[in-house]
Amino acid sequence: MTRTQKVGSPPTTELILREAARLFSSxxxxxxxxREIADAVGIRQPSLFHHFPSKHxxxxxxxxxxxxxxxxxxxxxxxxxxxxxxxxxxxxRREVLVELTSAYDLRGLYLSALxxxxxxxxxxxxxxxxxxxxxxxxxxxxxTGDFVDKDPTMAVEILDALVNQAVRWAPRHRDLSLPDEAAxxxxxxxxxxxxxxxxxxxxxxxxxxxxxxxxxxEIALATQTR
Amino acid sequence: MTRTQKVGSPPTTELILREAARLFSSxxxxxxxxREIADAVGIRQPSLFHHFPSKHxxxxxxxxxxxxxxxxxxxxxxxxxxxxxxxxxxxxRREVLVELTSAYDLRGLYLSALxxxxxxxxxxxxxxxxxxxxxxxxxxxxxTGDFVDKDPTMAVEILDALVNQAVRWAPRHRDLSLPDEAAxxxxxxxxxxxxxxxxxxxxxxxxxxxxxxxxxxEIALATQTR
DNA sequence: CCAGCAGCCTATCAATCGATAGGCTGAGCA
DNA sequence: TGCTCAGCCTATCGATTGATAGGCTGCTGG
Numbered sequence: 001m002t003r004t005q006k007v008g009s010p011p012t013t014e015l016i017l018r019e020a021a022r023l024f025s026s027x028x029x030x031x032x033x034x035r036e037i038a039d040a041v042g043i044r045q046p047s048l049f050h051h052f053p054s055k056h057x058x059x060x061x062x063x064x065x066x067x068x069x070x071x072x073x074x075x076x077x078x079x080x081x082x083x084x085x086x087x088x089x090x091x092x093r094r095e096v097l098v099e100l101t102s103a104y105d106l107r108g109l110y111l112s113a114l115x116x117x118x119x120x121x122x123x124x125x126x127x128x129x130x131x132x133x134x135x136x137x138x139x140x141x142x143x144t145g146d147f148v149d150k151d152p153t154m155a156v157e158i159l160d161a162l163v164n165q166a167v168r169w170a171p172r173h174r175d176l177s178l179p180d181e182a183a184x185x186x187x188x189x190x191x192x193x194x195x196x197x198x199x200x201x202x203x204x205x206x207x208x209x210x211x212x213x214x215x216x217x218e219i220a221l222a223t224q225t226r
Numbered sequence: 227m228t229r230t231q232k233v234g235s236p237p238t239t240e241l242i243l244r245e246a247a248r249l250f251s252s253x254x255x256x257x258x259x260x261r262e263i264a265d266a267v268g269i270r271q272p273s274l275f276h277h278f279p280s281k282h283x284x285x286x287x288x289x290x291x292x293x294x295x296x297x298x299x300x301x302x303x304x305x306x307x308x309x310x311x312x313x314x315x316x317x318x319r320r321e322v323l324v325e326l327t328s329a330y331d332l333r334g335l336y337l338s339a340l341x342x343x344x345x346x347x348x349x350x351x352x353x354x355x356x357x358x359x360x361x362x363x364x365x366x367x368x369x370t371g372d373f374v375d376k377d378p379t380m381a382v383e384i385l386d387a388l389v390n391q392a393v394r395w396a397p398r399h400r401d402l403s404l405p406d407e408a409a410x411x412x413x414x415x416x417x418x419x420x421x422x423x424x425x426x427x428x429x430x431x432x433x434x435x436x437x438x439x440x441x442x443x444e445i446a447l448a449t450q451t452r
Numbered sequence: 453c454c455a456g457c458a459g460c461c462t463a464t465c466a467a468t469c470g471a472t473a474g475g476c477t478g479a480g481c482a
Numbered sequence: 483t484g485c486t487c488a489g490c491c492t493a494t495c496g497a498t499t500g501a502t503a504g505g506c507t508g509c510t511g512g
Contacts, residue, residue: 012489028338031256036469046471047490056469112254112338116339148414151407155392159388168383181377185384188374188415238459260500272501273460281500 013051015041017065017104020058024108029059056119059109063123066106069098073130077137079207084141085191090204091134092159093183096166097216100178107167131156138190147190154192162186176218239293241267243291243330246284250334255285260439282345285335289349292332295324298356303363303402305433310367311417317360318385319409322392323442333393357382364416373416381416388412402444 010018019040023032034055038045052058065071072095079090099106108114115124135156141147147155166182180201188194208215236244245266249258260281262272280283293299297320304316325332334340341350361382366375373381392408406427414420434441 026339026342027257028254028340030254031343033468035468043489044491046473046492049471050489053471076352108339113257113334114254116252117257137298150411154404154407154411157391158384158388158408161391162384165383165387178380181380182384185376185380185415189411190414194374194420259498261498269459270461272462272503275501276459279501 012041012043016048016051016058017061021062021104021106021108024059024062025105025111026108028112029108029114059114059120062104062106062109063120065104066098066102066109067123067126068100070095071098072134073126075129075133077133078213079204079211082207083146084137084144085146085187085196085200086204086207088137088141089183089197089200090208091137092163093179093184093215095163095203096179096182099163099167100169110164110167125190131160134159141190143218148192150190158189159186162189169186176216183193238267238269242277242284246418247288247330247332247334250285250288251331251337252334254338255334255340268315274401285340285346288330288335288345290333291330292324292328292335293349293352295328296321297324298360299352301355301359303359304439305430305437308429308433309372309411309428310370311372311422312430312433314363314367314416315356315413315423316434317363318412319405319430319441321389321406322408325389325393326395335353336390336393353448357386360385367416372418374418376416384415385412388415402442 009217016037019035020032023036023040027036034048035045037058038048041048048058050056052061054111071078077087077091078094079087082090113129114120135152138147138152138155142149142152160181162185166178169178184197184201187200191197205215236399242263246258246263249262249266253262260274261271263284264274267274274284278287297304298317303313304320305313308316340346341353352406364378368375368378388408388411392404395404399441410423410427413423413426417423431441
């Protein structure tokens with residue numbers, strides 16, 4: 001960065017990601033022009049291409065940002081040795097927290113069919129793998145008798161929709177209780193005995209402390225690009 | 227219709243709606259060009275404008291089609307005198323059935339932020355009213371002690387996501403058991419005693435028969451435009 | 453039988469799209 | 483001091499967009 005940068009103002013690349021994400025979520029990727037993004041940032045449209053080689057690359061960076069922060073997408077679920085209900089609870093509240101604390105408004109990536117574009121097929125595949133892993137978890141819970149014996153595919157798709165909905169909340173709520181509440185509802189979808197939910201939550205908290213990665217007491221907003 | 231029409235082939239206006247809906251759902255409204263629609267139908271691009279005055283009008287017709295078939299969007303919920311759990315069950319399975327038996331693939335209308343476009347603000351308002359009514363139903367159920375006392379807004383948004391998910395199922399499943407299963411899951415989200423669900427379902431069936439509008443035994447696919 | 457017109461066509465429009473070429477400027481460094 | 487180059491600019495590209503103008507054809511109702 002050689003050009004003078006206004007004190008306290010984020011670097012331009014960061015601003016581009018922020019404004020592009022906001023516009024993608026309100027008008028969609030295809031409905032947003034590079035000129036609109038540039039206007040929102042306060043630069044001219046061709047200047048965008050000094051920071052990203054193409055419009056697709058901007059969305060790509062946002063996908064990557066989300067991936068880097070999401071254990072679920074990385075297929076590295078937390079508490080792999082816990083019981084299915086505890087794992088489902090933890091996975092759900094983690095994914096909701098990730099979306100809730102995102103530095104960017106990622107709704108545009110997941111609320112449209114953007115992942116179905118051939119250019120983003122890689123992210124679609126990653127996403128499907130993550131859903132498939134969730135399906136395995138549900139099936140395991142049915143086997144152990146913790147979950148009701150309903151179609152696991154439908155359950156997964158509703159859980160997916162629940163987390164996607166959390167992406168919509170992100171700009172509105174900044175409340176740390178939200179991930180826990182959303183995860184409780186997710187659990188209620190499939191669990192046989194809802195009365196156990198408080199114990200499951202305590203167990204998740206306990207295991208996280210034991211693992212040296214306690215669940216955050218207060219919310220911390222992410223800011224860095226990667 | 228004066229021009230010769232191939233026997234057994236739907237009228238062109240119908241074909242346009244069908245193909246446009248399919249393309250909107252896979253590439254988004256803004257990501258679909260009128261030439262793509264015309265190619266899929268088998269006519270030239272300007273010929274589209276003899277059936278619809280604009281590209282927006284095609285999406286408008288699809289919104290209207292969905293509205294006309296959805297009691298929820300019309301704010302005319304079924305079984306208004308039943309208990310909150312029975313009404314929630316019935317509303318959910320009805321909306322899922324409506325999406326499941328739609329003649330068109332309506333995912334493109336609701337899975338993107340299309341309703342946020344100023345041209346479709348009217349549908350956004352209608353949609354929000356329908357969600358608001360669902361919130362009132364949840365609150366009533368909390369008051370009667372049937373539902374758990376959790377944030378009704380979050381519950382409604384998850385129910386909304388669940389029905390939207392059903393829109394995604396539409397092209398895949400054509401199984402009449404699906405609406406009932408989806409509605410059971412919706413009920414599990416908020417109900418205090420899940421063991422009551424079978425009785426709630428029987429009660430809904432009974433009330434529908436009493437009202438002279440029994441729940442369909444087998445699926446009937448909609449075809450007419452309006 | 454023929455006038456009207458629905459339905460489709462070709463040709464073409466202005467606007468907008470994402471992207472490129474090349475020039476200016478000023479901070480950082482030798 | 484003077485070279486380098488990141489960062490932004492203006493000007494402009496070809497492609498594609500949604501939409502219009504106007505002509506041809508053949509069914510249909512009077």
